[in-house]
């Protein structure tokens with residue numbers, strides 16, 4: 001059997017991504033031999049997991065974690081991180097299934113981690129980054145959230161709610177992942193905040209984010225509320241393992 005390189009793992013949580021799943025897996029694996037993909041599916045009613053499972057039998061670079069129901073983005077990533085660490089991956093990434101994050105930008109994030117960054121954030125709000133075809137409302141929410149976070153915390157990250165990220169495995173091994181409590185945008189903030197308070201350095205690589213073209217959005221106001229209150233709460237948490 002061919003040796004499977006345990007170098008890079010791209011985690012993609014999915015809920016009803018049947019229109020995107022095949023294309024996004026192909027686009028990730030195309031980045032190189034050392035790229036692997038882990039789908040964390042929450043029993044999508046549209047059968048997303050079945051498409052993935054058609055491939056896992058033949059392709060050793062595709063993995064799947066199936067959960068019983070929609071348990072949220074945050075816990076999906078935590079499950080994925082634990083899997084990636086256990087399987088010995090060196091660089092563990094977060095990415096959406098909906099092509100908002102350009103798979104061709106993956107190597108630029110990995111490269112930054114290979115040359116010293118503990119975390120590299122694909123950033124919309126750093127010089128050279130940007131957003132394509134978002135409504136004024138989404139732009140306002142997202143940019144407002146980033147200002148809010150930076151006002152209330154010392155987090156030196158221009159795009160704290162970003163979800164396109166490369167972690168060095170040492171970061172995920174050091175954070176007590178069982179203390180990460182939030183599920184939506186707050187989860188993204190919380191991971192960066194935890195890493196920062198534990199002394200890890202976070203770099204930003206400019207990316208152009210684009211709105212999903214296919215499938216439906218899972219954004220809602222409770223996620224925004226969680227983020228607003230969550231930022232206040234996380235300042236009291238010690239994220240180290242005891």
Ligand SMILES: Nc1nc2c(ncn2[C@@H]2O[C@H](COP(=O)(O)OP(=O)(O)OP(=O)(O)O)[C@@H](O)[C@H]2O)c(=O)[nH]1
Nearest residue numbers: 013014015040042071072073076096097212217218
């Ligand atoms: N496993 C799992 N994946 C989820 C869940 N909610 C969202 N996702 C996935 O997480 C990623 C980001 O979710 P999106 O729906 O794109 O959220 P968003 O980017 O804020 O909103 P839009 O792009 O406007 O739809 C996508 O790959 C979703 O399929 C969930 O509860 N469980």
Ligand SMILES: [Mg+2]
Nearest residue numbers: 096098100212
């Ligand atoms: Mg999206």
